[in-house]
Each structure stands twice: as structure tokens, then as C-alpha cells.
Amino acid sequence: MKNNFTKEQLRIKAIELFNNKWNISEICKTLNCSRRWFYKWLKRYKNDQSGCWYVEESRRPKTKKKKIGSNTELLVLETRKQLMSTAFMQYGPQAIFYHLKMRNIAPPPVWSIARILQQNKVTHIKRPDTYKAKGKKYPYAYLLSQQMDFVGPRYLYSKTRYYFLNLICCDTHYAQVSALESQGSNNVCNSLIRFWKTAGIPDFLQMDNDLSFWGSLIRPTALGKVIRVCLLHKVTPVFIPIREPWRNGIIEHFNNTMQAAVLNSERFDNIDQIQASADRFCQIHNQNHYYSTQDGKTPEQCRKHLNYPLVVLREDYRLPDKPLALSEGEIHVIRFVRSDLKFNIFGLSFILPEETQYEYIKGVILTSEHKLKIFKEQKLITEFKF
Structure with a gap:
């Protein structure tokens, strides 16, 4: 029966049947429509019985997007040209934003600047996302x-x-x-x-x-x-996997x-x-x-x-001419241990327990004790002479 009516006639017919005391389930079955559709037009009918309630309302957005002013667009493009003319300067949306801010000019948002650059076709082709390592958690991070x-x-x-x-x-x-x-x-x-x-x-x-x-x-x-210079100044060298x-x-x-x-x-x-x-x-x-x-x-x-708390070296400091002694300290070596259970340090191999297999393991060399201590996160696993 639904195919015999236009959309507006179908809406009018549904309300006529409702006014004739038809059951809502019967109306939906007869007109092949959903209950949600019926209640939508019933609500429209009750709100405006004498008007054109059955006519589709406009779906146009009630608010229009604010268009970026031509002066702002020109300011962004001129700022970009100025930055590009200076060697080694950044000239992307964020750099333009902070450059305008430094000049005490209220800048548009970074996304607006990016849109202006894109509309004027002065953006570079974005490189694909960099590779993100998957799998095992890397639990070693260092401050300062x-x-x-x-x-x-x-x-x-x-x-x-x-x-x-x-x-x-x-x-x-x-x-x-x-x-x-x-x-x-x-x-x-x-x-x-x-x-x-x-x-x-x-x-x-x-x-x-x-x-x-x-x-x-x-x-x-x-x-x-290099390691001796680090230990001389109380710096811990860290070698990544x-x-x-x-x-x-x-x-x-x-x-x-x-x-x-x-x-x-x-x-x-x-x-x-x-x-x-x-x-x-x-x-x-x-x-x-x-x-x-x-x-x-x-x-x-x-x-x-x-207020960076690092102590700077004196300007007149020079490295000693004589060979440097090995100072007390630690050297961290991080490795991913595979199925052979070998912990490799520049040609030296140490066989580790099975619990370290396919895990990131940290080796800590203690120069004062001549030992290599093996840690899985914060847990001491084993130690070797070094």
C-alpha cells in the first residue's frame, strides 16, 4: 500500500487512520512503515494541526561557518613568506602562530592557519606516519x-x-x-x-x-x-637496543x-x-x-x-692529556633477548635464564665491583663477573 502514495500523502493517511481509532501496530503494518516514523509525524501533527505539518522541513544547517577574513589570510601568507626568507626558520602553522603571538598580534587558531595554507596550496605533502613499534613494552625511561x-x-x-x-x-x-x-x-x-x-x-x-x-x-x-669521560663527570652512559x-x-x-x-x-x-x-x-x-x-x-x-638544574662545566675546562682512569659508576646496556637467550655486549655474550626470553632486559655494569647485573624491569635476575 505504501507504493500507492507520495511521501506527503502517506503521512496524511497515517494520521487519518490514527484519528479513525486504528491501532498503531495496524497502521504501521498497513502502510509498511516503522513506529519511529509514525511517532515523528504524529508529533508534527499535534504541534501544528492546522498548518502544513506533513511537509518536509529544511535540513540546512541553522548556523553558517565563519569565513576566514581576507586580511587574516593575507597576514598568514605574508608571515609564512617572511619566515621562509630566513635561513633555518620553521614556517609551518605552529611556527606562524607563535611568530604572530611574539609580534603581539592575536593569531587565528593553528587549525585555521593550516586550513589557509592548504587552501592556498602552499603545504608540503605529509609524510606517512612513522613506524610504531608493536609488541613488548619498553620499560626504561630516563629523566635529566x-x-x-x-x-x-x-x-x-x-x-x-x-x-x-x-x-x-x-x-x-x-x-x-x-x-x-x-x-x-x-x-x-x-x-x-x-x-x-x-x-x-x-x-x-x-x-x-x-x-x-x-x-x-x-x-x-x-x-x-667516551665512557670514561662520562663516568668522570658522574654521567651514566645508556646504550639502547x-x-x-x-x-x-x-x-x-x-x-x-x-x-x-x-x-x-x-x-x-x-x-x-x-x-x-x-x-x-x-x-x-x-x-x-x-x-x-x-x-x-x-x-x-x-x-x-x-630553571634547568644541570651544572655546566667551566669555560676553561680541558680534558686531561694523560689516559683517563676508570671512575666509579654505572653503565646501562639494554637489549632485547631472543630465543637463544644471549645478552650481547659488543662481542661478549652472556646466557640468561628462560624468563628473559623475548623481553627487554637491562644490564648494569658496576665498575667498582666489576660486575654485570641483569634486570628485568626492576627485578634483579642474575649477575656475572665483568
Whole structure:
């Protein structure tokens, strides 16, 4: 029967049957409609019996979206051009927002700025989401820590090889870039000392398993100069799991930003020019790059806001010329233990109990006791001579 009526006739017929004392179930069955549909039009009928209650009402939104003003749009685009014209400056929606705020101009929301850039087709293609590790929980995090990483090798047009050694404070994103001719431990130690004179000495220094950080594969228990410098200044070295660079995620993200800014800016003839460009980038990064994880503060602003408690080295400090003795302290080595139950430390293997299989395990080397203690989270599992 439903197909014999138009929509409006069907609504009128349903109310006529209701007024004729038909049962609602019979009305719905006869007209092949739902009870919800019937009650909707019954309510409309009772509210407006003499009017056109059976006519469909407009479904247009009652409020219109506020259109972004042309002046605001022009301001955003001009600010972006201004930021792009300055070397190493950020020029995304968040950078534009904070730049306008610093000029005492009330900025539109970040999402509005992003929409303006998208409408004017001046946005970059968004990279796919970075890989997120799945599976086992990684239970080891460190406060008052810094991260260190090598980038390279890279090559000049003269085929001269060089490396970047990057350091960053995890709490403030304050960073330093050093352009080095080699990965030698002396270069690493000098870069550390230079960084600690400005950023301060951390409690922990987290790094990957680059051999120049550890020392030697021939004598892996004779800990290298980088570790000795750390222990001399009461810094605990932390070595992340093998082939898991995302555990150093802060410095890895900084590496990408640094390379895109420095290496694409100009052509270099020697390493001194690269170092000068890297220093300019670090100055702009530390003073002008805004981080959402820091409530929109730059690294310098965050250091002042946190009243960063790290003690800085004296400006006239120099490393001793004589070989460094091994100071008392701890060295943390984190590994993912697989089915062979081996805990590997730069060529040394230690067989662990079965409860450590497919788990992240932390080895703590105690230099004063010459021991390697194995922990699963906070639980001591076993220990070895080292």
C-alpha cells in the first residue's frame, strides 16, 4: 500500500487512520512503515494541526561557518613568506602562530592557519606516519638525560668524508651539531665537553651502539674514552637496543630537521663552512623553533622556564692529556633477548635464564665491583663477573 502514495500523502493517511481509532501496530503494518516514523509525524501533527505539518522541513544547517577574513589570510601568507626568507626558520602553522603571538598580534587558531595554507596550496605533502613499534613494552625511561648520535658519512664535492655528531637535551630540545672529520673518540669527547659547557652535565647520556662510543671489539671489557669521560663527570652512559634507533627518537627527529636545513642550504667547500652553517642552524633552532611538547616554547625558553638544574662545566675546562682512569659508576646496556637467550655486549655474550626470553632486559655494569647485573624491569635476575 505504501507504493500507492507520495511521501506527503502517506503521512496524511497515517494520521487519518490514527484519528479513525486504528491501532498503531495496524497502521504501521498497513502502510509498511516503522513506529519511529509514525511517532515523528504524529508529533508534527499535534504541534501544528492546522498548518502544513506533513511537509518536509529544511535540513540546512541553522548556523553558517565563519569565513576566514581576507586580511587574516593575507597576514598568514605574508608571515609564512617572511619566515621562509630566513635561513633555518620553521614556517609551518605552529611556527606562524607563535611568530604572530611574539609580534603581539592575536593569531587565528593553528587549525585555521593550516586550513589557509592548504587552501592556498602552499603545504608540503605529509609524510606517512612513522613506524610504531608493536609488541613488548619498553620499560626504561630516563629523566635529566641527553641523547647523542652520529649522522653520516657525508661527502663534500671534493670527496672529503665527514660526519655530524648531534647532541640534544631530552627535556628542553636544546641541541648542538658538530661537523667532524672522523668518528674518533677524541672528537666525540671534545664535542661532549663543548656541549656540557652550555647545556650542562646530565644524569644520563643515551646513545646507540656505535663502536666509537663503547671502545673496542678486540678488548670490549677495556671501556673506551667516551665512557670514561662520562663516568668522570658522574654521567651514566645508556646504550639502547641494537637496531632500534626509535629508542633515540628525539635525536633521530632532530637529525632529519638538521640535515634538511643545513645540507640543502648551500654548497660547501670544506668542513669549516659546514660547521659555521651548523652553528647558525643551532642558534636559530635553540632560540626560534617551537615545540608543541613544550607548550609552544623554544629550547631557550624552556630552559629558563624549567630553571634547568644541570651544572655546566667551566669555560676553561680541558680534558686531561694523560689516559683517563676508570671512575666509579654505572653503565646501562639494554637489549632485547631472543630465543637463544644471549645478552650481547659488543662481542661478549652472556646466557640468561628462560624468563628473559623475548623481553627487554637491562644490564648494569658496576665498575667498582666489576660486575654485570641483569634486570628485568626492576627485578634483579642474575649477575656475572665483568
